[in-house]
Amino acid sequence: xxxMAEVNAKALALGVPISAHxxxxxxxxxxxxxxxxxxxxxxxxxTAEIFxxxxxLADAGVFFLVISGGEPLLRRxxxxxxxxxxxxxxxxxxKTNAVLIREPEAHRxxxxxxxxxxxxVYSHRPEVHDGITKLPGSLKKTLRAIEFxxxxxxxxxxxxxxxxxxxxxxxGVQRLAADMGVGYTLDxxxxxxxxxxxxxxxxxxxxxxxRQVFRDPALxxxxxxxxxxxxxxxxxxxxxxxxxxxxxxxxxxxxxDVYPCVQFPLPSGNLRRQKFIDIWKNSPELNEVRSxxxxxxxxxxxxxxxxxxxxxxxxAFMEGNMRGPSTADCEKSFVRTGIPSANMLAKASxxxxxxxxxxxxxxxxxxx
Amino acid sequence: MTPKYIAHxxxxxxxxxxxxxxxxxxxxxxxxxxxxVATAIWQAADGKTPLSDIVEGTICREFEVxxxxxYRDAEALVNALAGHGILLVSEQPITTAxxxx
Numbered sequence: 001x002x003x004m005a006e007v008n009a010k011a012l013a014l015g016v017p018i019s020a021h022x023x024x025x026x027x028x029x030x031x032x033x034x035x036x037x038x039x040x041x042x043x044x045x046x047t048a049e050i051f052x053x054x055x056x057l058a059d060a061g062v063f064f065l066v067i068s069g070g071e072p073l074l075r076r077x078x079x080x081x082x083x084x085x086x087x088x089x090x091x092x093x094x095k096t097n098a099v100l101i102r103e104p105e106a107h108r109x110x111x112x113x114x115x116x117x118x119x120x121v122y123s124h125r126p127e128v129h130d131g132i133t134k135l136p137g138s139l140k141k142t143l144r145a146i147e148f149x150x151x152x153x154x155x156x157x158x159x160x161x162x163x164x165x166x167x168x169x170x171x172g173v174q175r176l177a178a179d180m181g182v183g184y185t186l187d188x189x190x191x192x193x194x195x196x197x198x199x200x201x202x203x204x205x206x207x208x209x210x211r212q213v214f215r216d217p218a219l220x221x222x223x224x225x226x227x228x229x230x231x232x233x234x235x236x237x238x239x240x241x242x243x244x245x246x247x248x249x250x251x252x253x254x255x256x257d258v259y260p261c262v263q264f265p266l267p268s269g270n271l272r273r274q275k276f277i278d279i280w281k282n283s284p285e286l287n288e289v290r291s292x293x294x295x296x297x298x299x300x301x302x303x304x305x306x307x308x309x310x311x312x313x314x315x316a317f318m319e320g321n322m323r324g325p326s327t328a329d330c331e332k333s334f335v336r337t338g339i340p341s342a343n344m345l346a347k348a349s350x351x352x353x354x355x356x357x358x359x360x361x362x363x364x365x366x367x368x
Numbered sequence: 369m370t371p372k373y374i375a376h377x378x379x380x381x382x383x384x385x386x387x388x389x390x391x392x393x394x395x396x397x398x399x400x401x402x403x404x405v406a407t408a409i410w411q412a413a414d415g416k417t418p419l420s421d422i423v424e425g426t427i428c429r430e431f432e433v434x435x436x437x438x439y440r441d442a443e444a445l446v447n448a449l450a451g452h453g454i455l456l457v458s459e460q461p462i463t464t465a466x467x468x469x
Binding site: 003004006007010011014016018058061062063089090091092113114115116153155 | 378379380381382383384385386388390392394395397399401
């Protein structure tokens with residue numbers, strides 16, 4: 001077991017939220033086509049509220065802190081917030097589009113001891129990237145910021161989201177990251193909007209593109225292992241927890257709402273009315289999330305993929321049932337291995353809900 | 369014996385997890401965990417208290433150990449942590465220590 005895995009296991013055993021993700025604003029200077037957020041400010045936390053929450057998170061044991069948005073640098077108090085987070089010795093990962101980062105900002109971010117900066121880049125071609133962000137010149141500004149951050153010695157990762165508008169550009173972004181000497185991640189997950197609107201799902205990458213991605217050793221490592229047909233499921237696998245959401249990790253919105261994860265919009269408390277530790281320990285919603293093991297999943301517990309599936313309980317929740325399958329992850333398991341999930345098989349064998357075809361169109365007329 | 373003063377580097381993250389301290393270097397993302405004795409030394413690293421006083425006042429009071437052995441081990445620990453850049457060691461008091469929780 002790696003040291004990181006040991007730390008997470010210890011946090012789980014002690015009930016400690018070792019990781020938290022805080023969006024300090026939903027406002028953004030880009031309007032990305034796939035974004036799941038509403039960008040209007042509906043009452044962001046004040047600086048003082050955020051400082052108070054930082055103290056509560058540190059007392060609760062949070063170590064890994066993601067600061068994100070929206071675009072976090074749009075807040076005028078961004079650097080005071082960052083300073084406070086670092087003074088409390090959080091390990092800070094910053095997620096940004098970097099458009100507002102120039103040399104002085106890069107220098108300050110390094111000076112404050114931010115551990116890594118993750119930056120969204122959707123294409124190496126300006127017309128595609130800027131077309132997705134709806135901000136002319138955004139790729140140029142983002143790449144310039146990456147150079148500034150790199151020159152400060154900061155660890156930078158380019159995060160690319162695979163979607164229909166940039167299907168052809170994943171390898172171009174990967175080469176760009178390699179040329180710039182920064183890390184690269186590719187995520188094919190498109191989520192519904194936080195308000196439940198599922199129209200964004202039509203942007204998900206089609207099966208043939210996913211198949212190529214899952215067979216790229218630069219992205220998945222050992223392809224044979226990654227795409228292996230699932231082995232028979234050992235019974236103890238069914239006692240495993242789905243993921244860290246609500247167990248050792250949580251998400252806090254700019255409006256002080258607490259959720260199990262940024263991708264799991266189950267309201268579990270609000271820090272304007274409650275203390276963080278009370279929500280973490282006593283929220284009925286978080287306790288329900290924690291009570292669920294793979295054995296409790298009506299469909300997935302009988303699926304051959306249950307041990308290796310990346311099933312996201314948040315996506316399942318957005319489909320209507322946190323104990324149900326996440327069809328996007330069923331799709332990934334199928335594309336990886338060629339073996340349909342239990343959910344896919346059940347859907348295929350279910351009787352059609354459409355009425356049977358009545359034959360040729362007929363018009364009946366009656367004259368009086 | 370020349371006094372040694374110790375303080376946390378500014379480029380680290382740290383948090384107590386149970387009886388251990390978890391530390392990550394922002395310079396190279398190396399993760400460390402310290403056992404309870406090393407954690408006690410880490411928490412006392414305020415840049416103002418000599419290492420010998422930390423050993424005598426904290427380690428020898430909290431743990432069943434001979435002072436000479438404790439100091440030798442503590443010195444090895446601080447030198448190792450300093451080698452990884454997460455602890456500052458000086459013969460003079462250090463004034464840039466960060467707040468630790």
